[in-house]
Amino acid sequence: MGARERSSAGDPVRTLELLWREPGQGGPARGPKQRTTVDAVVAAALEIADAEGLGALTMRSVAAKLGVTPMATYTYVPGKAELLDLMLDTVYHAMPRADLTGMPWRDKVSVIAAENRALLAAHSWVAYVPTTRPPLGPGVTAKYDHELRAFDGLGLSDVEMDAALTYLLGFVTSVARIAIDTARAAADSGESDHEWWERAAPLLERVMPAERYPLAARVGAAAGQAHDSAYSADHAYDFGLARTLDGLAAMIESRAG
Template sequence: MTTEYSGTGDPARSLALLWRTRDKPSRKGGDLSVGRIVHTAIELADAEGLTALSMRRVAERLGAGTMSLYTHVPGKGELLDLMLDTVYGETARPDDVPGGWRGRLELVARENHALYLRHPWLLQVATTRPPLGPNLIAKYEYELRAVDGIGLTDLEMDAVVTLVDNYVHGAVRAAVEMAQAAQQTGLTDQQWWHAHAPYLERALDARRFPLAARVGTAAGEEYQAAADPQRAFEFGLARLLDGVQTLIGQRHAG
C-alpha cells in the first residue's frame, strides 16, 4: 500500500540536493552530512519500513539532535527523494550484455526486481512525480539503451521501458508480501499451506468449482504453497518480452 509520494519537497531545494557535487561539512563541526543522513534513513526504512521513517528517528540513529538534520535536509519530502535517488544508483549497468535487446531488457527487469527485494519500502512510494536526480536519470538512460536502435520510435522506447518497470513493480509485490508474512507470523508459506491444504481439500466441492479444484490442486502440489512469486515473475517476464518481440517485428514489417 502506498504511504508516501515522491516529489513533494521544495523543487529548488530538492534538485539542489539531488545534484550536489559533494557534501558540505557541518558548520558546527559535527560529522553530519547529507550522504550520512540519507544512508541512515535508508537503513531505517530497510529495517522497519517506511512508516517508521521520520526526521526524529533518523536523528536518533545518528545520535544527533533532530533540528541539526534540517541544516542539511529541509524536510521529509526532500529526504525521501534523496533516498530514492540513492538506491536507484545500486542497479548494475554493464556495457556488454549477451542476448541483444532481449538480454538487455531482461537484465533491466531483474535488476529492478532485486532492488525492490533489497528495499521493500520502495513499494510504499508512489513515484509518478519522480525524484529527478542523477541516479534516476542514469538509470533511465541505461534502460533506454536496451531498446535503442531496434526500430522503435522514441515514444515506443519510453513506453517499453515503462511497461517493464511497471510489470516488475507489480510482480515483485507478492514476493515481498510473502517474506513479510513469514516474518510477522513465524510461518513460511510452505508451512502455512501444509496446515491449510488438508482442510481445503475436504471442504472444496470439485463439482461446483471444477476448474479451481483441478488447476488449484496441480498448482498446490507443484508449489507446495498457495503461490510461487518467482515462477510467476519468470513466466510473466518471458511473455512480456515476447510481446516486445512482436512489436519490433511489426515495425520492421511496416
C-alpha cells in the same frame, strides 16, 4: 504509507538542489563545525528503511541513529519528503549497470528486468513508493538513460521506448511486491505458506468441494503441488518476463517488417 510518502512530494527547488549537489556538499557553510552531512543523513535513513521499512523512518529516528538532535537533521534536509527523494536517487545511483553492448535486444531487456528485481529485493520499500513524479536526480537520470539503451535502435519511437520501459518495470515491480508480501506474511505469522495451507486444507475441502468448483480445485491443486504454495514469485517472474518479451517482440518485429 502517509500521503507524502511518494516521490517529489517536497519542495521541488530545494529537492533538486540537494539531488544535484556535489558529493559531500549540502550542509551549511557558516557557523560552528557541523556534526554530520547530507550524505550521512541519507545513509542513516537508508539503514532504517532497509531494516524496518518506511513506517519506522522519521526525522527523529534518523537523528537518533546519527546521535544528533532532531532539529539538527533539518539543517541538512528540509523534511521526510525531500529525504525520501534523496534515498531513492541514492539507491538508483548505486545500482550495478551491466554493459549491454552487443547483446541481442531480448537479453538486454532481461538484464534490465533482473537489475530492477535485485534492487527491489535489496530495498523492498522502493516497491511501494509511487514515482509518477520521479525525483530527477543524477541516480534516476543515469538509471533511465541506461535502461533506454535496451530499446534503442529497434525501430521504436521515443514515446514507444519510454512506454516499453514503463511496461517492463511495471511487471517487475508487481511480481516483486507479491514476493515481498509473501515473505512478510510468513515472518508475521511465524509459519511458511506450506504450513498455512496444511492447516487450512481440511476446512477448505469442506467449504469448497471439488465437484462445485472443478476448475479451481484442479488447477489450484496442480499449482500448489508445483510451487509447494499458492504462488511462486520465481515462476511468476520467469513466466511473465517471457510473455513480456513476446509482447514487445510483436511490436518490434512489426517495425522491422
